[in-house]
């Protein structure tokens with residue numbers, strides 16, 4: 599088991615990520631909270647408990663550190679299969695035959711548009727990255743308040759990040775298994791799922807594409 603974990607870590611650190619990792623500035627409140635979240639996890643506590651808002655902490659802060667953390671981890675996971683996610687293999691951002699997502703933003707895609715999965719995920723990650731690097735949205739210190747639309751925006755980011763899990767699980771899981779990444783991806787998924795459901799951040803209908811798997815993996 600220990601050796602397996604080591605191998606897995608090697609696999610995931612060796613593989614390319616397709617963008618740099620966003621880090622928290624040391625010494626800031628948010629950095630402390632990030633460390634707290636990490637320590638809670640590495641302490642082996644139940645994931646279900648680890649996602650609960652700590653006493654007297656602000657929900658916005660708690661959501662902010664998790665959005666950044668999940669962005670980094672999902673980015674890493676997609677990086678391990680991205681060579682296999684091409685315009686030919688995945689001409690649309692789908693999750694099986696029943697689910698297909700169209701991209702929309704304020705720039706080049708004013709109307710929801712069908713794009714290949716790799717394009718969709720690239721647009722999605724660029725969009726999240728620009729949000730988390732925007733100090734008006736993710737202020738660097740706690741004396742600056744979060745904007746009023748912070749939570750709705752985070753809900754949208756998490757909803758879209760969930761779709762990466764949908765695509766990876768339904769279309770590329772053989773590749774994840776082939777590189778021994780299954781336990782890592784499952785743990786990340788469970789953490790994500792418990793976090794968004796505990797804090798009501800993603801609509802139930804959005805979670806539907808992975809409902810069967812979630813029941814097996816998370817027990818509900």
Ligand SMILES: [Zn+2]
Nearest residue numbers: 683688715769
């Ligand atoms: Zn794909």
